[in-house]
Amino acid sequence: MAGPESREQPRQSGVAAAARWTPTEEDEQAVEAMKAYGSPADEDVHLPSRPESARIARRLARYVVLRQWGLGPTLAEHTVLLVSELVGNAVRHTGARVFTLRVQKRPGRIRVEVRDPSRGLPCLMPVAELDISGRGLFLVDKLSDRWGVDLGPRGKTTWFEMRLTDR
Template sequence: MMGGMAGLEGREQPRGHGRATTARWSPAIEDECALEALELFGNPTEGEVPLPSRPESAAVARRLAQMVVLRQWGLGPRITEDVVLLVSELVGNAVRHTGARVFGLRMRRFRGRVRVEVRDPSRGLPCLMPVQETDLSGRGLFLVDRLSDRWGVDLLPRGKTTWFEMKVTDR
């Protein structure tokens, strides 16, 4: 799980930047990494972005979500933090449970809400399980259920799209 936006714990250090693991997180470094992710993978607001089904893709998806929600859409840090966390949970589920080689990430903004979609080729449905305080895993959909306004799964002819929506204030 990811801590607050300003913390270093739970954050992956980008490759090739020569920072030691004791380096401090900064918004400038995070913006640089997010711009790098946009260049490499594409903008999830312009169409579905394909990501490899590897644990590192959760970090890429978080960076893309942060760039879109905070910088492109201009929404506040609170909504950004929640969207980034929930994107990470959906991507983590796609990587761990679907057996896919690639999955897709898409982000859309509508009047009064944002929608994030993760598409994968598995038709296996995610399951919201009861969570205990002492559980070390299995909290992903619990967090999605608690922090989003709506979430669901759309079955496709080949796979599914797991999505969540959050209400936002339009300017």
């Protein structure tokens, strides 16, 4: 039962809700992360290769997709999950001290890139129902519209893209 201070609000359009948006704790933490590291929508964000950097990368990506660009929550959730997988791979498998995150909005799609100094290629492995690890690239393959790896002279960029329509 609702208390005297709570009032049920009627559903509003996305535009009206966005106009009255107030920052949540997660948004405030994302803004603080942007102050510390920069915005991945504006520049390559350099993060230390530590497990806790996955949380920072997720916050940054979610904030850019959902709050800055105003794209839908499903797209934001999928982006956050896939960012977590790519960052986890960079932290666990590359031996790098730093990796970079970039989130770009292109016509009709978004592109997320994680760059690290390793030239070791990620491998999409078959996944069985009871597997407890090794599902990262499987998820990237299933939830993104395209993904790949670009080798450079000093490492690689693992990326995925998602269409902005049909989501």
